[in-house]
């Protein structure tokens with residue numbers, strides 16, 4: 001009896017000197033794992049053009065029917081992305097999304113990426129539909145946002161040459 005009591009008190013005493021494991025969220029945030037799948041981001045090229053070409057392959061691959069894409073024509077006067085078309089509407093219903101990453105895998109230009117943001121909360125169902133303005137990352141520093149005026153005959157190719165994936 002006395003032995004158990006001493007062991008119990010010893011455990012309590014030991015834990016008093018251990019570092020606390022409580023994370024003071026939201027002031028303090030734990031880093032996510034490298035392959036964590038969080039909120040989506042629509043990426044840009046270094047020159048500020050959007051990677052998304054409005055092909056809707058992500059929407060076709062999505063098992064939850066969470067993505068809606070509508071494409072429009074690019075012109076050299078008003079260019080959003082390389083090639084013929086860009087996504088004039090891009091929406092993801094975050095209430096439907098199961099964060100499987102199939103959209104990321106299906107994308108031919110690596111435009112849609114599941115990032116590390118896990119802070120998704122809504123008080124209205126409509127707020128769960130993230131539109132292009134919310135998903136598109138800002139243009140790199142010093143680069144013009146879209147649409148851009150571009151020289152004729154330069155951005156004719158929708159899908160750039162890519163390296164073999166490493167994993």
Ligand code: SF4
Pocket residue numbers: 058061062063064065066067092096097098099100101102103104
């Ligand atoms: S992560 Fe999966 S469920 Fe979510 S939008 Fe992409 S394909 Fe659809």
Ligand code: SF4
Pocket residue numbers: 051052053054055056057058059069087106107108109110111112
């Ligand atoms: S995110 Fe990728 S797959 Fe989806 S419409 Fe844009 S380019 Fe196509």
